[in-house]
Amino acid sequence: MDTLENVQLKLETMNAQADRAYLRLSRKFGQLRLHHLERRNLLIQNIPGFWGQAFQNHPQLSSFLNNQDKEVLSYLNSLEVEELGLARLGYKIKFYFGRNPYFQNKVLIKEYGCGPSGQVVSRSTPIQWLPGHDLQSLSQGSPENSRSFFGWFSNHSSIESDKIVEIINEELWPNPLQYYLMSEGARVEKGKEGKPVPARPPGETSEPADNKSN
Amino acid sequence: MDTLENVQLKLETMNAQADRAYLRLSRKFGQLRLHHLERRNLLIQNIPGFWGQAFQNHPQLSSFLNNQDKEVLSYLNSLEVEELGLARLGYKIKFYFGRNPYFQNKVLIKEYGCGPSGQVVSRSTPIQWLPGHDLQSLSQGSPENSRSFFGWFSNHSSIESDKIVEIINEELWPNPLQYYLMSEGARVEKGKEGKPVPARPPGETSEPADNKSN
Numbered sequence: 001m002d003t004l005e006n007v008q009l010k011l012e013t014m015n016a017q018a019d020r021a022y023l024r025l026s027r028k029f030g031q032l033r034l035h036h037l038e039r040r041n042l043l044i045q046n047i048p049g050f051w052g053q054a055f056q057n058h059p060q061l062s063s064f065l066n067n068q069d070k071e072v073l074s075y076l077n078s079l080e081v082e083e084l085g086l087a088r089l090g091y092k093i094k095f096y097f098g099r100n101p102y103f104q105n106k107v108l109i110k111e112y113g114c115g116p117s118g119q120v121v122s123r124s125t126p127i128q129w130l131p132g133h134d135l136q137s138l139s140q141g142s143p144e145n146s147r148s149f150f151g152w153f154s155n156h157s158s159i160e161s162d163k164i165v166e167i168i169n170e171e172l173w174p175n176p177l178q179y180y181l182m183s184e185g186a187r188v189e190k191g192k193e194g195k196p197v198p199a200r201p202p203g204e205t206s207e208p209a210d211n212k213s214n
Numbered sequence: 215m216d217t218l219e220n221v222q223l224k225l226e227t228m229n230a231q232a233d234r235a236y237l238r239l240s241r242k243f244g245q246l247r248l249h250h251l252e253r254r255n256l257l258i259q260n261i262p263g264f265w266g267q268a269f270q271n272h273p274q275l276s277s278f279l280n281n282q283d284k285e286v287l288s289y290l291n292s293l294e295v296e297e298l299g300l301a302r303l304g305y306k307i308k309f310y311f312g313r314n315p316y317f318q319n320k321v322l323i324k325e326y327g328c329g330p331s332g333q334v335v336s337r338s339t340p341i342q343w344l345p346g347h348d349l350q351s352l353s354q355g356s357p358e359n360s361r362s363f364f365g366w367f368s369n370h371s372s373i374e375s376d377k378i379v380e381i382i383n384e385e386l387w388p389n390p391l392q393y394y395l396m397s398e399g400a401r402v403e404k405g406k407e408g409k410p411v412p413a414r415p416p417g418e419t420s421e422p423a424d425n426k427s428n
Binding site for chain 1: 216217218219221222224225226228229231232235236239243246247250251253254257258261388389391
């Protein structure tokens with residue numbers, strides 16, 4: 001007959017097994033994912049201005065970009081979204097920039113997630129602006145200020161900030177191609193619903209149906 | 215030769231496979247865990263005042279309990295911690311109370327977790343206090359106010375609140391037995407480090423080494 005102590009031991013043995021099984025699974029798929037993502041990054045880097053275009057074509061993201069942001073994002077060579085822990089515990093978004101007239105950083109990192117009991121953890125790389133090109137101070141007080149990529153990047157507490165992280169992680173990163181391919185017309189036409197319409201020759205049907213990230 | 219479109223498709227196919235694999239794993243261990251936990255709850259319910267004693271014996275939790283809290287927690291028949299989503303995305307802590315002189319609720323639920331982009335989500339059952347027994351209003355302004363179980367229960371924003379959720383989820387729930395078994399002496403002696411010392415006959419070594427929750 002089970003004692004409380006025996007049941008407690010069985011429970012903990014099983015929890016340890018579960019932890020190991022989750023770890024194995026995340027390692028297995030993590031490596032597969034990494035392989036595909038590295039391949040994708042390489043192919044994207046052969047398409048000049050891919051990421052800047054994808055940001056501008058995204059129906060919601062574009063509304064957060066002012067003209068200076070668009071100019072700076074044209075120097076964005078590579079984007080990486082890293083998941084922290086299992087199952088969307090947090091994200092690390094890495095923006096790799098080429099040499100540009102605005103800042104010295106080669107990579108800007110925005111980290112976003114929650115701690116063990118639900119508190120938000122958010123931080124971002126301090127931007128080393130070049131003299132006279134600090135877009136944050138330049139846009140101070142301008143009506144564009146609240147709608148600025150770099151305003152978002154350095155802001156860790158606004159709903160808007162949450163929203164942009166969510167769009168990048170759950171829409172842009174899972175399938176940047178479909179936003180890059182969006183036509184101007186489709187963007188204007190579909191902007192409200194945020195449903196991208198890829199500019200494709202009619203009959204071409206290779207657009208993936210499932211955009212789930214994981 | 216891979217095109218960007220092919221790589222994108224492979225990536226999404228793999229992500230969908232990973233999602234299904236995680237779901238299968240969490241269902242499998244979820245059922246096993248449930249079986250052990252139900253067994254544990256049954257055995258605990260045969261030990262009158264188990265949970266109240268476990269709360270009082272926990273070196274940190276006890277410091278959050280005032281005398282009225284201890285009295286109310288003596289009516290706590292059962293505790294359940296439910297995980298929301300995979301891998302600690304959030305928690306639902308259910309307190310099942312017997313008939314008591316303080317409130318009408320049979321169960322009080324505290325929910326704690328984070329949304330898709332890291333924002334904290336927290337809510338708790340409104341307590342239906344019986345006339346003249348509202349511990350929250352009674353303890354208003356008293357020095358004990360900031361250190362009250364029911365102050366914590368209804369507070370969704372304090373560091374203290376985070377801390378108590380963390381202790382319940384990661385220490386009390388994974389192994390309540392070791393706190394129930396703690397001796398008064400051990401509690402006083404070890405209170406600072408928060409390391410419980412079970413009151414056990416010397417030589418008995420069945421205390422699990424691994425207290426990991428899942």
